[in-house]
Amino acid sequence: MSTPLLKIEGLHVSVDEKEILHGVDLEIGAGQVHVLMGPNGTGKSTLVSAVMGDPRFTVTEGRIYFKGEDVTEAKTDERARMGMFLSFQAPQEIPGITLENFIRTACGAVSGKQPKLFAFRRELREQMARLGLDESYAERYLNVGFSGGEKKKSEILQLLMMKPALALLDETDSGLDVDAVRTVTEGIKAWHNAENSLLIITHNAKILEGLDVDHVHVLSKGLIVRQGGAELVREITEGGFASVKEED
Amino acid sequence: MAAFDTEKTVVADIDRTVYDIKDKVDAAYEVSSGLTEEIVRDISREKNDPDWMRDFRLKSLEIYEKLPIPDWGPSIEGLDMKNIVTYVRPKTGMSATWAQVPEDIKNTFERLGIPQAERSGLAGVGAQYDSEVVYHNVRKEVEDQGVVYTDLESALKGPYEGMIRDHFMHLVPPTDHKFAALHGAVWSGGSFVYVPAGVSVEIPLQSYFRLNAPGAGQFEHTLIIVDKNAYLHFIEGCSAPKYNVANLHAGCVEIFVGEGSRVRYSTIENWSKNMYNLNTKRATVGKGGTIEWVSGSFGSHTSYLYPMSILAGEKSRMEFTGITFAGAGQELDTGAKVLHAAPGTSSHVTTKSIARDGGVSNFRSSVVISEKAAGSKSSVSCESLMLDSRSRSDTIPAMDIRTDKADVGHEAKIGRISEDAVFYLMSRGLSEEDAKALIVGGFAEPIAKELPLEYAVEMNNLIHLEMKGSIG
Numbered sequence: 001m002s003t004p005l006l007k008i009e010g011l012h013v014s015v016d017e018k019e020i021l022h023g024v025d026l027e028i029g030a031g032q033v034h035v036l037m038g039p040n041g042t043g044k045s046t047l048v049s050a051v052m053g054d055p056r057f058t059v060t061e062g063r064i065y066f067k068g069e070d071v072t073e074a075k076t077d078e079r080a081r082m083g084m085f086l087s088f089q090a091p092q093e094i095p096g097i098t099l100e101n102f103i104r105t106a107c108g109a110v111s112g113k114q115p116k117l118f119a120f121r122r123e124l125r126e127q128m129a130r131l132g133l134d135e136s137y138a139e140r141y142l143n144v145g146f147s148g149g150e151k152k153k154s155e156i157l158q159l160l161m162m163k164p165a166l167a168l169l170d171e172t173d174s175g176l177d178v179d180a181v182r183t184v185t186e187g188i189k190a191w192h193n194a195e196n197s198l199l200i201i202t203h204n205a206k207i208l209e210g211l212d213v214d215h216v217h218v219l220s221k222g223l224i225v226r227q228g229g230a231e232l233v234r235e236i237t238e239g240g241f242a243s244v245k246e247e248d
Numbered sequence: 249m250a251a252f253d254t255e256k257t258v259v260a261d262i263d264r265t266v267y268d269i270k271d272k273v274d275a276a277y278e279v280s281s282g283l284t285e286e287i288v289r290d291i292s293r294e295k296n297d298p299d300w301m302r303d304f305r306l307k308s309l310e311i312y313e314k315l316p317i318p319d320w321g322p323s324i325e326g327l328d329m330k331n332i333v334t335y336v337r338p339k340t341g342m343s344a345t346w347a348q349v350p351e352d353i354k355n356t357f358e359r360l361g362i363p364q365a366e367r368s369g370l371a372g373v374g375a376q377y378d379s380e381v382v383y384h385n386v387r388k389e390v391e392d393q394g395v396v397y398t399d400l401e402s403a404l405k406g407p408y409e410g411m412i413r414d415h416f417m418h419l420v421p422p423t424d425h426k427f428a429a430l431h432g433a434v435w436s437g438g439s440f441v442y443v444p445a446g447v448s449v450e451i452p453l454q455s456y457f458r459l460n461a462p463g464a465g466q467f468e469h470t471l472i473i474v475d476k477n478a479y480l481h482f483i484e485g486c487s488a489p490k491y492n493v494a495n496l497h498a499g500c501v502e503i504f505v506g507e508g509s510r511v512r513y514s515t516i517e518n519w520s521k522n523m524y525n526l527n528t529k530r531a532t533v534g535k536g537g538t539i540e541w542v543s544g545s546f547g548s549h550t551s552y553l554y555p556m557s558i559l560a561g562e563k564s565r566m567e568f569t570g571i572t573f574a575g576a577g578q579e580l581d582t583g584a585k586v587l588h589a590a591p592g593t594s595s596h597v598t599t600k601s602i603a604r605d606g607g608v609s610n611f612r613s614s615v616v617i618s619e620k621a622a623g624s625k626s627s628v629s630c631e632s633l634m635l636d637s638r639s640r641s642d643t644i645p646a647m648d649i650r651t652d653k654a655d656v657g658h659e660a661k662i663g664r665i666s667e668d669a670v671f672y673l674m675s676r677g678l679s680e681e682d683a684k685a686l687i688v689g690g691f692a693e694p695i696a697k698e699l700p701l702e703y704a705v706e707m708n709n710l711i712h713l714e715m716k717g718s719i720g
Contacts, residue, residue, distance in 0.1 A: 054671050076674035077683075085675070092672040096690020102676075109677030141690070158676065 003068040004029050005166055005197050006051070011062035013043070013050045020046045022222040023062065028166070031194040033211050035233060036201045038219035039241050044201045045089060047219065048168040052086040053079050067165070081110050083165030087155040087172045093143045099154060100124060100138040103161050110162055127160045131187050148175040156187040163191065169200045173207040181206045205237045218244055283332050285309060288433050295401055295436070300413060308422040308432025315426035322550045322579040322608070327496060327524045332430070390449055396442040397453055400469055403440035412440065415473060419502040419530040419558070427498040427526040431467055435500065438468035441482060445475035445506070452481035452514075452700060466497040476534070477508040483700055484515045495522045495549070503531035505539050507561060512540040516703050518710065519547035521577065526552050535561030535590075542698045543570040545582050546710050554612060556585035559593035559621075570599040571695040571707070574607030574639070575714055583612035583630075583644075588621035588654070597628040600695050602688060603639035604714065612644040615656065622653040629659040633691050635684070685715040 006028040013021040020043045028034050036044050050057040051064055053076035064072045071079055094102070103124065108114040125135060131153045143151050152172050159167055169188070173181050185207050192198060192211070200207065208230075216232040217224050218241070226232065226244050236244055288309050292302040317329060390397055396408060404412055422432035443449055474480050484501070497519060505511045511531070519525055525548040531539040541555045557566035568584040586595040601609040611630040632641035643660040665687050673683035689696075689711050696704040 052671075052675050056667065056671075075680070076671060077677055077679050080675055080677040088672060088675075092666070092669045094669060094673070094687065094690055096693040097686055106676035106678065109679075109682075162676070 002030075004065075005032075005067060006199075007065040008047075008051065009063045009065070011047070011050065011064065012060045013046055014058045014060050015046070015056060019060070020057075020222055021050070024219070024222075024224055026217060026224065028197045028199060029214075030165075030197060032197045032214040033192070033208075034197070034199045035208065035213055035216045036199060036219060037203070037216060037233070037236055037241075042219050043222045044219050045170055048086060048170050048199065048201065051079075051168060052076055052084060077109070080164075081112075083110070085159055085162060085164035085167045087152075087159060087167065087169045089170045089174065091143050091151045091155055093141070093146075095141045095144050097142055098139050099142050099157075102142045103158055106158065107162055110164070124157075124161060127157055127187075130160075130183075130190065131157055132183050133157065149177070149180045152176060152180070152184060153187075156184050160187055160191050164196065166197050166199070167191070169198065169202075171201050171203070173202055173204055178206070182209075185210060205233050208233060282330060283309065283312070283430075283433070291434055291436070296405065298404060298409060298413075301404065301416075304417070305433045305435075308417075308429050311422045312426060312429035312433055315423075315429055317426055318552070321552050321581045321612075322610075324524055324526070324550055326549065332496075389451065390453065393447050393449065394444045395447060395449055396440065398440055400438045400440045400471060401436075408440065408442060411442065411473065412471065415471060415502065415504060416469070417500070417502070419504070419532055420500050420528050424528065428500065428528050431469070431498045431500045431528070435467045435469045438499070439470045439472075439484075441470075441472045441474075441480065443474040443478045443480050443509075446477050447475075448479040449481070452483050452512075454483040466499065468499045470499070470501040472501075472503040472511065472513075474504065474506050474509045474511050476506040478506065479510050481512040481514070483703070484513065495520075495524060497523055497525045497527060497548075499527045501527075501529040501555075503529075503539065505531055505533040505537040505564075507534040508536045509534070510538040510540070512542065513555075514542040514698075514700055514703065516544040516699070516706065517547060517551070517553070518544075521547060521549055523548040524550050529553070529555040530558070531556070531566075532558040532560050533564035533566065536563050537561060538565045538567070541566070541568045541570070541584065542695075543568070543582070544695070544699065544703070544707055545570070545572040545580050546707075546714075548580065549578060551580045551582060553580075553582045554585050554614070556587070557595065558587045558589060559595065559624075560589050562590045563592040564590065565593065566595045568595075568597040568599070569695055569698045570597075571692055572599070572601040572609045572611075573692075573711070573714060574601070574603045574609035576605040576607060579608040579610075581610045581612055583610075583614075584628075585614040586616070586626065588615075588617040588624040588626065591621055592623045593621055594625040595627070597626075597630075598694070599630045600692055601630065601632040601641055602635065602691070603632065603641045604635035606636075606638040608640045608642075610640075610642045610644060611660075612646075614646045614648075616648045617651055617654045617656065619650045622651050624651075624653075625655045627657040627659075629657075631661045631663070631691075633663050633665065633688065635665060635688070681715055685712045688715060 004027045008024055008026040011021055011024040012019060024047060038044055046057060050059060053074060059072055063070055066079065066082055066084060104115055104120055124138060128135060128138065133153050143154055146154060155172060172184060176184065189210055213230040213233065216228050216230065218226040232244065285306060288305050292305050417432055420428050422429040441453060470484060472482060503511055503513060517525060533539050539557050543555060545551055545553060555568065559566060566586055570582060572580045572582045574580040584597050588595065595615065597613060599611055601611055603609040609632065613628050615626045615628060617624050617626065628645060630643055634641050641662060645658055647656060649656055665684055669687055670680065670683045673686060674680060689708055692711060696707050699707060
């Protein structure tokens with residue numbers, strides 16, 4: 001197999017001296033869809049935050065490779081410019097910059113050149129329509145006063161516009177109604193292709209509908225306790241985490 | 249989940265002493281100023297002052313010598329009071345060369361992309377540039393409306409001498425404080441604006457255009473008189489750092505707002521970082537009139553700046569919108585004062601202050617509601633953002649309410665940049681520096697949008713400049 005897009009080796013991660021992850025291994029190949037499941041508080045968000053380089057998390061052991069490069073020490077913005085993207089569970093509200101200007105700035109930052117205004121605007125309007133976000137939101141401050149669902153759509157809009165190589169989706173479906181989950185999934189599918197990859201954290205199979213899941217990882221108490229194919233998702237959504245752990 | 253976590257602070261203490269000190273004259277205090285009657289007479293002669301103005305200068309000099317140096321605010325020890333004459337006669341400043349301009353200011357010009365020729369002009373060391381022409385064009389247009397817009401010295405020699413005499417330093421008397429007295433003795437340059445009744449001046453008048461006008465210095469006097477039912481927007485200050493050899497600025501602004509009139513006064517002060525900016529601004533507002541202050545303070549080593557509004561007429565209003573940004577080595581003490589002296593008056597103060605890299609940005613306010621001001625309203629809100637733990641930001645509000653028929657509110661918030669917000673922006677490819685500048689820009693934005701467009705752009709650039717190199 002060629003170099004995996006993301007390779008995590010024996011990752012130990014601490015917050016405030018407390019170890020959350022105790023040696024996680026994970027490999028994601030180009031074009032693959034991976035799902036990360038597990039009970040609340042087992043370190044799923046910690047894992048994706050650490051992969052993105054959140055300074056609040058300290059990697060005490062292990063390495064993270066992205067596109068074959070060791071990025072364990074790289075700053076968050078460097079990882080983003082290499083093609084990594086994190087969709088936040090609770091996206092920040094940033095007054096002072098409009099959604100449109102922000103996405104244009106971000107696209108310029110990751111691609112190294114400022115997108116052409118009119119082509120950019122046309123594409124943005126198209127993608128907003130796809131996600132059912134009213135055009136007026138382009139002129140609103142980034143996520144300010146957005147509902148929970150609108151914030152998640154704003155994340156997927158950024159994904160669609162920034163076109164990263166790897167998307168880490170941290171419970172993008174949580175707090176969304178059925179229709180919104182479907183819209184978000186449509187957005188993810190529109191972006192996903194044979195070259196780019198996904199790691200989705202979810203408690204719900206709904207968001208995975210229509211996505212070809214390659215691997216499922218179950219994280220429990222800071223360790224991957226089970227790995228398998230798409231069938232694991234059904235097993236967990238039907239029988240809960242207890243059922244999968246017994247087989248471990 | 250906001251980009252800046254804020255925390256409300258309850259403000260209880262009322263410190264009146266700060267504002268009362270002006271009345272105390274410490275006769276025992278003497279400073280060997282080096283400023284003599286001869287020098288003041290010389291200035292007056294050079295300017296061809298009318299006799300009354302010469303006498304006014306001499307009287308101010310007497311007061312100056314009696315008043316103590318203020319000791320209630322940031323330290324001004326770096327100011328060489330013994331050799332005040334060098335500030336008063338900054339002839340050396342005029343002959344300064346580009347080579348003498350400090351590195352940080354040169355770098356600012358570089359980064360702002362201001363052409364070389366203009367840079368020396370803005371720094372006050374070069375020849376004239378196009379601004380004079382622009383100024384004259386603006387003046388012609390407003391003249392047709394009967395508006396007078398000229399420098400104060402020439403106005404003194406024309407038909408408005410009497411009007412000037414009746415207003416000059418009546419709002420800010422030389423007895424106000426030591427630097428007001430110094431101003432009265434040695435003032436030089438500045439603007440005179442008169443707007444007749446019923447005239448609405450559609451284009452903002454900008455003193456910026458006159459930056460290089462002869463005589464403009466650091467003791468400039470701005471006298472604005474707006475008659476009844478008129479409107480004026482006056483923009484003052486320098487949008488780029490101005491370098492002067494002498495490092496004291498003691499300017500004075502007096503604004504008379506007539507009945508039913510509205511005056512908006514916008515300014516960005518971005519003095520060089522060796523400057524002691526001890527500026528006094530005051531407005532009096534007639535019945536139903538409005539004064540709006542928009543104020544940005546970025547430069548100077550030390551600033552004392554509290555524009556005051558006297559709400560003299562029934563139902564007169566004031567609005568103050570201000571922003572202060574203090575970086576390394578700066579202590580900026582800014583705020584607003586208001587005296588409600590008539591019934592049904594209202595004041596509304598909104599400020600933001602930012603401190604970084606060990607800078608000190610203090611907000612000081614005084615609200616006085618007199619016995620006569622029943623039914624008045626006042627609201628004061630200040631928010632500060634500290635970018636690191638070495639920087640400081642204090643809030644010093646004073647209130648003196650002498651009627652129980654008043655509605656008074658005060659709110660203070662102090663916050664820091666949220667790490668979560670920085671991480672969020674960095675995850676979208678923005679550098680730490682750009683992420684922080686964006687957050688600070690967002691914090692400042694409600695104020696920036698009140699500024700004239702070119703100043704808002706300037707302020708944004710300044711924030712980015714100030715943030716550059718701020719990441720450890």
